[in-house]
Amino acid sequence: MAIEPVGVPCKRAGVFLFFVFSVVLAASSISVGQVAPRWEVFGGYSYMRFDSPTIGYANWSNLNGFNGEVTFNITTRFSVTADGSGHYGSLLTVYNYMAGPQYAWRRDKSKFFAHVLFGKAQNTVNITTATRGGFESVGRAFAAGGGYDWDVTPRFTIRAVQADYLYTNTFGMRQNDVRISTGLVFHFKQIGHRPRL
Amino acid sequence: MPGKCASLVLIAMGLAALVGCGSNSTHTAYVTLPTSNAVAAYRIDNNSAQFTAIVGSPYPAGTSPSSVLVHPSKHFAYAANQVGNDISLLPINSTIGSLTETLPRTAAGLAPASLLMDTPGNFLFALNQVSSSISVYSINSGSGALAPVAGSPFSTFQNPVAFTLAPSGKFLYVVNANLAAVFAYTVNSGVLQPVTNLPVQVGNGPSGITVDPTEKWVYVANSTDNSVSVLSINSSTGALTLVSSFAVGTDPRSIAVQGQYVYVANLGSSNISVFSVNATTGVLTQITNSPFSAGGAPLFVAIDPDGKFLYTGSQSGSSISVMSITSSTGALTATSQSASTGVAPSSMSVTK
Numbered sequence: 001m002a003i004e005p006v007g008v009p010c011k012r013a014g015v016f017l018f019f020v021f022s023v024v025l026a027a028s029s030i031s032v033g034q035v036a037p038r039w040e041v042f043g044g045y046s047y048m049r050f051d052s053p054t055i056g057y058a059n060w061s062n063l064n065g066f067n068g069e070v071t072f073n074i075t076t077r078f079s080v081t082a083d084g085s086g087h088y089g090s091l092l093t094v095y096n097y098m099a100g101p102q103y104a105w106r107r108d109k110s111k112f113f114a115h116v117l118f119g120k121a122q123n124t125v126n127i128t129t130a131t132r133g134g135f136e137s138v139g140r141a142f143a144a145g146g147g148y149d150w151d152v153t154p155r156f157t158i159r160a161v162q163a164d165y166l167y168t169n170t171f172g173m174r175q176n177d178v179r180i181s182t183g184l185v186f187h188f189k190q191i192g193h194r195p196r197l
Numbered sequence: 198m199p200g201k202c203a204s205l206v207l208i209a210m211g212l213a214a215l216v217g218c219g220s221n222s223t224h225t226a227y228v229t230l231p232t233s234n235a236v237a238a239y240r241i242d243n244n245s246a247q248f249t250a251i252v253g254s255p256y257p258a259g260t261s262p263s264s265v266l267v268h269p270s271k272h273f274a275y276a277a278n279q280v281g282n283d284i285s286l287l288p289i290n291s292t293i294g295s296l297t298e299t300l301p302r303t304a305a306g307l308a309p310a311s312l313l314m315d316t317p318g319n320f321l322f323a324l325n326q327v328s329s330s331i332s333v334y335s336i337n338s339g340s341g342a343l344a345p346v347a348g349s350p351f352s353t354f355q356n357p358v359a360f361t362l363a364p365s366g367k368f369l370y371v372v373n374a375n376l377a378a379v380f381a382y383t384v385n386s387g388v389l390q391p392v393t394n395l396p397v398q399v400g401n402g403p404s405g406i407t408v409d410p411t412e413k414w415v416y417v418a419n420s421t422d423n424s425v426s427v428l429s430i431n432s433s434t435g436a437l438t439l440v441s442s443f444a445v446g447t448d449p450r451s452i453a454v455q456g457q458y459v460y461v462a463n464l465g466s467s468n469i470s471v472f473s474v475n476a477t478t479g480v481l482t483q484i485t486n487s488p489f490s491a492g493g494a495p496l497f498v499a500i501d502p503d504g505k506f507l508y509t510g511s512q513s514g515s516s517i518s519v520m521s522i523t524s525s526t527g528a529l530t531a532t533s534q535s536a537s538t539g540v541a542p543s544s545m546s547v548t549k
Binding site for chain 2: 053054055056057058090091125127128129130131132135171173
C-alpha cells in the first residue's frame with residue numbers, strides 16, 4: 001500500500017524553512033578548520049516523530065530516548081560515524097543502528113556536519129494478545145541529516161542540535177520519521193595543524 | 198554561533214514540517230475471519246479509503262467468529278463465535294486499536310451467528326440459529342462484561358437466520374427461513390415480547406434483513422427468489438405490513454441503507470443492486486446502471502460512517518473491496534482500494 005502524502009500546507013512550510021536555512025547559512029562565512037579530534041564520542045537526548053499510522057495507529061507517535069555516535073575523523077573534513085539510538089513511547093520501542101560517511105565544516109570553535117547513514121531498524125509494539133506478548137520487526141534504516149557542534153573545551157563539545165530524516169522499513173511498511181538530538185561530544189587525540197601566524 | 202544555531206533549528210523544524218505534519222483522519226474496521234478463529238483490524242483513510250492493517254492483526258477470538266460489533270464507547274468489541282457457542286469480549290487498545298480478548302467467554306445458545314446492540318450500548322443481542330433463540334445481555338459500561346437479562350434466552354420459531362433492531366431500540370425483527378417469514382418483537386429493557394400479529398410472509402429463502410434509519414421500512418433479502426421485500430413498520434406497535442418485493446441479482450444476502458438508497462449484495466451474481474426509495478410508499482426503483490459489479494461473491498455490505506464508501510466482503514477473493522458512493526445519485530464506482538483478509542470474511546463493523 002502507498003504511504004499517504006502529507007498535506008500541502010505542511011510541504012510549503014517545510015520548503016519555506018529550508019529556504020530560510022539556506023539564506024542564513026549562505027550569509028555565514030564558513031571556512032574549513034585545520035584541526036580536529038581523531039575520535040568524537042557523542043551521547044545525549046533524542047526526540048523522534050515516528051510514522052506510526054503506517055502500522056495502524058490513528059496518529060503519529062512522539063517518542064523520547066537517546067542517541068549516541070562514535071566518529072572517526074579520517075581527515076579534518078571527512079569521517080565515518082557509527083550511530084545508535086533508542087526511542088520509547090506508549091507501547092512502542094524503536095531502535096536504530098546505522099553507520100556512514102560524514103562531512104564537516106570547521107571554523108574556530110564551530111563545526112557544521114552532514115552525514116548519510118545506513119543500517120537497521122528494530123521496532124517493537126508492546127501489545128499483548130492471547131498468543132503473543134508483543135510484535136517485533138527488523139528492517140532497513142536510512143538517515144540523512146546534520147548538525148552543529150560548539151567547542152566548550154579542547155576535551156568536550158556541546159552538540160547544539162542534530163536533525164535527521166530517518167527512513168525505515170518495518171512491519172512490511174515504509175516509515176518516514178524525524179529525529180532530533182542534542183547532547184555532549186567528547187574528543188580524543190588530535191589531527192591536522194593550526195596555521196602559522 | 199546564534200545565527201548558525203538558528204539555521205539548524207530551522208532545519209529541524211523544516212524536517213518536522215515536511216515529514217511529521219498532520220495526521221490523517223481514519224475510521225477503524227473490524228472483520229471476522231471464521232476459519233482463522235480471529236478478528237482482523239484496519240485503519241481506513243477517510244478520504245481515500247486506503248486500508249492499513251493494525252499491527253498484530255488479526256487477533257485471536259473464539260471458535261469461528263461470525264459477527265463482530267463495536268460498543269459505542271469504542272472501548273470494547275464483541276464477536277459471536279458460531280462454533281464455540283459463546284461470545285468474545287475484546288477490549289480495544291485506545292492508542293492502536295488492537296484487540297485483546299478477556300476470558301472467560303460468555304455462553305450463548307447453539308450457533309450464535311449474528312449480533313446486535315442498541316444505540317446507547319446497554320444491551321447485546323445474539324441470534325442462536327441452532328437452538329432457535331435470542332440471547333440478550335446487559336452490558337457493563339465500564340468493563341464490557343455481559344450479564345443475561347431476566348428471561349434470556351428468548352425462544353424463536355425454528356431456524357432463525359437473521360435479525361435486525363430498529364434504531365429506537367423498541368422493535369426487533371427476526372427472519373425465519375423455514376416459514377419464509379419475519380417475526381416482530383417489542384423490546385423493553387432488553388426483554389423481548391412477540392408482537393401479537395402473525396408473522397409476515399416474504400420471499401423464499403430470506404437471508405438478510407435491515408431497518409432503514411428513519412424506522413419506516415424493513416428490507417429482507419430473499420436468496421432463493423432473488424428479490425428484496427419491503428415492509429412498512431407501524432410506529433406504535435412495531436407490526437409489519439408487506440409493501441412489495443422487487444427483483445435483484447442472484448442470491449442476495451445482505452442489505453445496507455444510506456439515505457434514500459438501498460444497497461443489496463448479490464452473492465451469486467457478484468454485484469450490488471442499488472435502489473432509490475419512495476419515502477411515502479416504500480417502492481423501490483433501481484437506479485441507472487444498477488447492478489454494479491462487485492466481484493468475488495460479496496457476502497455482506499457495509500457503509501462507512503461518512504457515507505462516502507461501500508465495503509463488500511468478497512468470499513472468493515478473501516478480501517474487502519471498496520466502492521465509492523455518489524451521494525446525489527447513489528451510484529457506485531469501483532476503486533483501487535482493497536484489503537486482503539487471507540481467508541473469507543463473514544462480517545465487518547466500521548466505526549468513526
